[in-house]
Amino acid sequence: MRTIIHKLTPSLFQSEVAIDLQDTPLPARTSGREGSKGGMGIAATGRFLMLPGQIVSLLVLVVPLIVALYMSFTDWSPTRGSLFDAQFVGFENYSELLIWDTRFLYAVIRTILISTVCLSLEFMLGLGLAVLFLREFRGKSILFSAFLSPMMILPVVVGYTFWMLFQSNGPINQTIAFLFGSEATIEWFRSAPFALLAVVVTEVWHWTPLFFLILLSGLNAVPENPIRAAVILGANPRQVFWRVILPMLKPVIIVAFIIRSMEIIKLFDEVFMLTRGGPGSSTETISLYIYKLAFNDFQLAYGAAAAFIVLVGSLLLVHLMLRPMRKQLLEVHR
Amino acid sequence: MTVPKLKLVKLKKMFDNGMVAAVDGIDLSIDAGETIALLGPSGCGKSTTLNMIVGLDEPTSGDIQIDGQSILQVPAGKRDVGLVFQDYAVFTSMTVRQNLAFGLQVRGISKTKIATAVEEIAELLDMTERLHVRAKDLGGSELQRVAIGRTLVTKPAILLLDEPLSNLEAAARLAMRRELRRLQKEIGLTIIYVTHDQVEALSLADRIAVMRAGKILQVEKTSVICDSPDHVFVAGFLGSPPMNLIRGRLECREEGVVMKSDTFALRLTKTPPVDHRLSENLFTMGIRAESLTIAPAETAPLIGTVLSSEPKGAEVVLTLKVDSTRLKMTVPSTAHLSEGETTGIGVDLDSLIFFDGDTNRRIDVTL
Numbered sequence: 001m002r003t004i005i006h007k008l009t010p011s012l013f014q015s016e017v018a019i020d021l022q023d024t025p026l027p028a029r030t031s032g033r034e035g036s037k038g039g040m041g042i043a044a045t046g047r048f049l050m051l052p053g054q055i056v057s058l059l060v061l062v063v064p065l066i067v068a069l070y071m072s073f074t075d076w077s078p079t080r081g082s083l084f085d086a087q088f089v090g091f092e093n094y095s096e097l098l099i100w101d102t103r104f105l106y107a108v109i110r111t112i113l114i115s116t117v118c119l120s121l122e123f124m125l126g127l128g129l130a131v132l133f134l135r136e137f138r139g140k141s142i143l144f145s146a147f148l149s150p151m152m153i154l155p156v157v158v159g160y161t162f163w164m165l166f167q168s169n170g171p172i173n174q175t176i177a178f179l180f181g182s183e184a185t186i187e188w189f190r191s192a193p194f195a196l197l198a199v200v201v202t203e204v205w206h207w208t209p210l211f212f213l214i215l216l217s218g219l220n221a222v223p224e225n226p227i228r229a230a231v232i233l234g235a236n237p238r239q240v241f242w243r244v245i246l247p248m249l250k251p252v253i254i255v256a257f258i259i260r261s262m263e264i265i266k267l268f269d270e271v272f273m274l275t276r277g278g279p280g281s282s283t284e285t286i287s288l289y290i291y292k293l294a295f296n297d298f299q300l301a302y303g304a305a306a307a308f309i310v311l312v313g314s315l316l317l318v319h320l321m322l323r324p325m326r327k328q329l330l331e332v333h334r
Numbered sequence: 335m336t337v338p339k340l341k342l343v344k345l346k347k348m349f350d351n352g353m354v355a356a357v358d359g360i361d362l363s364i365d366a367g368e369t370i371a372l373l374g375p376s377g378c379g380k381s382t383t384l385n386m387i388v389g390l391d392e393p394t395s396g397d398i399q400i401d402g403q404s405i406l407q408v409p410a411g412k413r414d415v416g417l418v419f420q421d422y423a424v425f426t427s428m429t430v431r432q433n434l435a436f437g438l439q440v441r442g443i444s445k446t447k448i449a450t451a452v453e454e455i456a457e458l459l460d461m462t463e464r465l466h467v468r469a470k471d472l473g474g475s476e477l478q479r480v481a482i483g484r485t486l487v488t489k490p491a492i493l494l495l496d497e498p499l500s501n502l503e504a505a506a507r508l509a510m511r512r513e514l515r516r517l518q519k520e521i522g523l524t525i526i527y528v529t530h531d532q533v534e535a536l537s538l539a540d541r542i543a544v545m546r547a548g549k550i551l552q553v554e555k556t557s558v559i560c561d562s563p564d565h566v567f568v569a570g571f572l573g574s575p576p577m578n579l580i581r582g583r584l585e586c587r588e589e590g591v592v593m594k595s596d597t598f599a600l601r602l603t604k605t606p607p608v609d610h611r612l613s614e615n616l617f618t619m620g621i622r623a624e625s626l627t628i629a630p631a632e633t634a635p636l637i638g639t640v641l642s643s644e645p646k647g648a649e650v651v652l653t654l655k656v657d658s659t660r661l662k663m664t665v666p667s668t669a670h671l672s673e674g675e676t677t678g679i680g681v682d683l684d685s686l687i688f689f690d691g692d693t694n695r696r697i698d699v700t701l
Contacts, residue, residue, distance in 0.1 A: 225423035232388050233437035234411035247427035
């Protein structure tokens with residue numbers, strides 16, 4: 001056995017691959033099969049080398065996805081034995097969720113609402129900060145690192161920290177009392193609007209840096225001459241910004257929104273740490289509701305169906321957001 | 335005396351905290367309706383000069399005047415000066431129409447007036463059919479036209495063009511050169527044209543200002559600058575091929591004057607020199623390629639071997655080796671001289687010009 005491997009290995013990985021890489025002229029590389037002389041071509045070698053990775057991703061992604069999809073069509077619960085003994089119920093879970101389950105509907109609406117508010121604020125703050133950072137000033141590099149640091153903290157830690165900050169006798173209430181001189185303290189987690197506000201503040205604090213980072217690098221890449229041309233043509237700074245810089249930044253802005261919306265649809269950790277969805281279910285996001293379905297109520301099949309609805313929804317959303325710039329992104333630069 | 339349209343007075347721009355002078359005290363007057371070319375190698379301060387005129391860069395010292403008034407305090411965009419960038423800098427997110435209208439919109443001009451002005455300029459540039467096209471779908475010469483039109487629509491008194499043709503392929507460049515000349519005649523603009531290409535400068539400008547290392551070496555009418563260079567650099571830069579330049583001393587003897595470098599000697603006169611002190615100084619002698627002729631080897635003052643020949647239409651530019659000095663020579667293409675052949679070279683001694691060996695400025699030498 002050892003000798004066979006010994007014989008195989010050099011021939012497979014050294015001689016043939018090496019010859020292919022070195023001797024095949026560059027243009028011929030695209031047609032890997034023809035490039036080979038009896039052995040594996042570049043394309044075939046590439047596929048072979050990717051195989052382990054593909055097998056792993058097949059096992060950890062595709063298989064569970066299929067199992068979950070099957071599960072969503074059953075009434076399975078872990079307390080009732082094996083998944084394969086569970087009864088197949090067709091689209092019952094889905095129709096229940098989409099037609100009767102108002103808690104699910106509200107969770108969806110709430111998630112969309114939180115996302116819209118958070119992303120708008122994050123975008124505006126991030127853009128403002130990025131514009132400020134285009135200029136040179138003292139301490140710029142230190143401030144730059146400081147502004148980016150929230151992004152690097154674990155969501156759970158951020159959630160816990162803000163949970164403490166928002167306590168009824170915590171620093172935030174004390175600051176408010178100091179500023180406005182009132183004794184009344186806000187019970188942040190006892191009223192729905194304030195609890196939502198706390199979630200939004202936490203989320204905005206945590207993720208504005210991402211917008212800041214992406215928009216700053218976008219702004220730095222904006223070519224200078226169109227801006228100078230606009231100035232010479234008589235545009236004031238406001239006109240230059242809105243009419244020249246922002247349109248050139250559009251692809252970057254869309255990418256930032258796509259990344260963040262895919263993230264925020266899954267909003268879980270901070271809400272879990274801050275409110276656990278309460279009071280009542282007034283701050284419950286989709287992820288939190290699905291988590292509760294699965295791990296509090298053990299309705300795994302029902303939860304899987306909810307997750308699939310969200311998956312389809314977010315795919316549609318990303319598709320819609322990509323539409324205005326699909327051509328631009330996929331176009332090969334001339 | 336009329337006031338010049340644009341006047342640069344001892345204009346200076348230092349970079350790197352005063353370590354480098356990009357523009358080193360230039361003086362230049364341009365009359366209304368005139369086209370002047372700033373010609374020089376890259377990095378000689380041409381573009382910096384334009385940026386200062388238009389207001390993007392602030393001069394370190396000196397003054398810029400339009401119609402006799404200093405404009406240093408006037409912000410960019412209000413100076414009545416337009417600039418067309420080398421890379422066009424067209425707003426790619428807008429259509430051609432939006433690009434052309436931009437300069438008027440930001441001035442708050444009424445929509446109907448803008449529409450008329452845009453139609454007019456599109457007509458002038460032959461872009462009427464392309465108004466609705468997105469600028470990012472345009473080709474090189476179209477982008478160029480949009481860039482020029484976008485500037486012209488604001489009716490600037492002075493138009494600055496920064497290497498406007500260098501990004502175009504040869505055919506488009508020729509067409510655009512014709513178009514620029516037509517526009518210049520139709521509108522009667524004052525134009526400053528920056529280029530490193532002498533052919534462009536010679537074919538478009540009324541006068542040429544040759545720049546090197548932040549200084550203007552010579553400003554002269556286009557028709558005469560090639561034949562009367564004022565500076566060694568101008569002589570070596572202009573003309574195709576440029577003048578042959580030989581640095582050496584004049585040997586003054588009773589039997590005549592000889593121009594002598596380490597590797598080259600040419601008898602200039604057969605009579606005693608007028609002034610023997612000439613031999614004390616270093617000179618650079620300029621011989622035009624056209625002043626050299628093929629002559630019988632027995633009587634010719636120089637003998638050279640052909641190193642290479644470069645056909646140019648009805649003429650051929652020969653590179654010859656005389657001792658170890660290389661000379662360029664223009665001969666009719668009917669003269670058949672192939673590489674490696676040896677020939678006598680005749681010199682038109684009256685057309686020689688001399689430059690001072692120290693200042694590199696042209697001087698008159700009486701032999």
